[in-house]
Amino acid sequence: MSRIRTIKPEFFKHEELFDAEVETGLPLRLSFAGLWTQCDREGRFVWRPRQLKADILPYDDVDFSRVLDALATRGFIVKYASADRSFGYVPSWNRHQVINNRESASSLPNPIDIIAKTDASATRHPRVRHDGKVEGKGKEGKEEPNGSLSGTSPDPAQRPKAKSNYSEAFEAFWLAYPRSPNMSKVKAFDGWKKLTEPERKACHDAVSAYRSFLASKPDHPTMHAATFINERRFEGFAAGIATTAADEDAQWPKRLAYARSNKTWSTSMWGPGPGQRGCRVPTDLLNESDGDGWREWEQAA
Known part of the structure; x- marks a missing residue:
């Protein structure tokens, strides 16, 4: 049964959800908001992808199993099981929903009880x-x-x-980094090994700024450490850390390669994009083939 739920204006500026939608090509923002209408008063729902799709995206040609998995992988929802049935819940539910007292109590299993008793051996972490x-x-x-x-x-x-x-430097990073559901230490370390020594230091030093960011925006789920490293998200949070002009210039080819490959430009991490006032990208690095594509990417960023 669908229910009336609350949506805050800040939801439409949710960068993590937008980034996940761009990365996966799935309608995650609309699906996540629609999923709230299928949750009971405790933020729980039955994990039935086909039925959920019929209730949330009845006219869209999309695999809703992939939508649920994408939301779960990034910590927006959590999947759990009881009596051979699968369920899900929204971890941030109580921070954003005000429930009518007349709404019926939840009849679904309590995930806290389930997870507390479940051996986590189904995962490697x-x-x-x-x-x-x-x-x-x-x-x-x-x-x-x-x-x-x-x-x-x-x-x-x-x-x-x-x-x-794992190296001592990575263990120090891992210990400092905030936890998120299903976070893979192995994948994070794979990305860590590809960084240069200065980049590893910058990545570790950026964790403190990222934790402060999360504290100021409690509605933001914590990104996976592997995402923080592999997609070079740490660069945006290391902006306040002193770097030389040479260090800064050395980052632009990598950022441009990522932007061209993913058709997106992150103004929050890299500042104004090419063609915008205040852009810091060296002009000799831009290609004529980029053309009007930059404007399209900036609008999506």
Whole structure:
């Protein structure tokens, strides 16, 4: 049964949702808002992609399973299971919805109870609950990619220690970075290894600014660490960190390559785009073939 829900003006300026929509090519913004109308008063819903599509996007030719997976991967919703049935819920529900007291109580399983009792061995990494607490890793005795033993033991101090495959610098970054659901340490480390030493330092130093950004905008889900690294999102949050002119110039070819490949320009991270007043891109790096495409990308950014 569909329900009337609240939508705030800030929703239409949600950069994370927009970036995810551009990346996937899926109608994530409309789908996410429509999903609220299918949630009960606790922000829970039955994970039925075909039925949800019929209620939310009845005329669109889109695989709603992919829509749900994309939203879950980025932390906008969380999937859980009970009695061989799949459900979902919106972690930020109580911060943005005011529910009529006459609305019926939820009849769906409480995800907090389910996740707290569920062994997180279905994934290779710790499960992060919506309240920020970390669940256990893997099956007991199973070795994780970094060489540590997963699961729990009666006395953690007696747990055998194993050598980590991750560098000390990356471990420091990982410890400082805010947690998000289904965040992959392996993928983040793969991206980390591709950075130069100065870029790794800038990435680590940018975490503090990113945490401050999240604190000021509690409605923003935390982006995956792999996204923060691989898509060079750290550059925007490292803007306040002193860099030399040579360091700045060295970044523009990489930014331009990303913009051309993804047909998008992030003014929040790189400032005004080519053709706009205040653009910092060296003119000798721009191609004639870019043409009017820049204006289209800027409008979408």
